[in-house]
C-alpha cells in the first residue's frame with residue numbers, strides 16, 4: 058500500500074475528511090454538507106459555518122479513518138486546507154490537524170484549497186496527469202487560469218477581477234428564486250431552454266490578459282430578469298443563455314492560454330467543472346486542439362477532502378511538511394501554494 062494521508066477540508070460549507078493511499082486511491086471520502094443550514098439565507102453565513110464545522114469535524118475524521126479501516130498511527134501525513142476560504146471555518150480544520158499531528162508526531166502538510174482542487178484529477182484509476190499543463194480552476198469563490206510547470210510550481214496567469222463564475226451562478230439562481238447552491242439548479246433548468254434566446258455580453262477585457270470579468274454578465278441577467286417574464290420557459294431560456302455565455306468565456310480563455318504557453322494538456326477543477334455545458338465545450342475544444350483533457354468525476358469537482366489528501370501526498374513526496382506554526386490564511390493566493398515554504 059502507498060503512503061496513507063488523511064485530508065481535512067473546512068474552508069467553506071463542507072466539513073470533510075478523507076484517507077487517500079499513494080496520492081490516488083480513495084480509501085474513504087466523508088463529507089458533511091452544511092448546504093441545508095445556509096439554504097434559507099441564499100449563501101454561506103460564515104459564523105454559522107464555523108460553528109457547524111466545530112460540531113462536525115471530529116466525528117467526520119473518525120468516520121473517514123473507520124471507513125478506510127485505518128487509524129491515526131498508520132498515517133504518513135495529515136494534509137489540511139489552510140486557505141483561501143472563510144477564516145473562522147479554516148481555523149477549525151487547521152487546529153484539528155495541528156492537534157492530531159502534535160499528538161501523533163505525524164507530518165503536517167498545509168494545502169492551498171485551489172491547488173487541492175487540481176488534485177481531484179489525480180484521484181481514481183484513470184491515467185495520471187502530468188505537467189506542464191494549463192489548469193482552469195472554477196469554483197464558488199475563484200475563477201483562475203494557471204500554468205503549472207510541475208507539482209508545486211504554479212504560475213497564476215489570470216483571475217476574475219470581480220465575481221467568480223460559481224458566485225454568479227449562485228446569485229442568478231437566487232434572483233430567479235431557484236435555491237442554493239445555484240450551479241446545479243441552473244445547469245438542470247438550462248436543459249429546457251434556448252441558449253441563444255437572450256442576448257448576453259461576453260467580457261474579454263483588454264487583449265493579452267487572461268483575466269475574467271463576470272459582473273457585467275451578472276448585471277445583464279438581473280436586468281433581464283427585472284424586465285422579462287418569469288414563466289418557466291423564460292427562466293429556462295435565461296439560464297441556458299447565461300450558462301452558454303459563461304462557458305464561451307471560460308473555454309476561449311483556456312484555449313488562448315494553451316496557445317500562449319504552447320501546452321496541449323488541460324486540467325479543470327472546482328465546483329463549476331461539474332457544469333454539463335462547460336464539460337462538453339471543453340471536450341470539444343480539447344478534441345479540436347489536440348489536448349489531453351482531464352476533468353474530475355462529478356463527486357470530486359465540488360469541495361472534498363480526498364483532493365486535499367492527494368495534493369498533500371504529492372507534496373509529501375517532495376519532502377514538504379509544515380511546522381505547528383501553520384496558520385489559516387483567508388486570502389492565500391493560488392501562486393503561493395505554501396506547500397513548499
Ligand code: KG4
Pocket residue numbers: 069195196197198199222223224226227238239240241244327328329330331332333358359360
Ligand atoms: O469548488 P466548490 O465546491 O466550492 C468552492 O471552493 O467555492 O464550488 C462551489 C460552486 C458553487 O458556486 C456552485 O453553484 C457551483 O460550484 N457548481 C456548479 C455546478 N455544480 C456546482 N456551477 C455550475 N454548474 C454545476 N453543475
Ligand code: ZN
Pocket residue numbers: 170174196197327328359360
Ligand atoms: Zn472549493
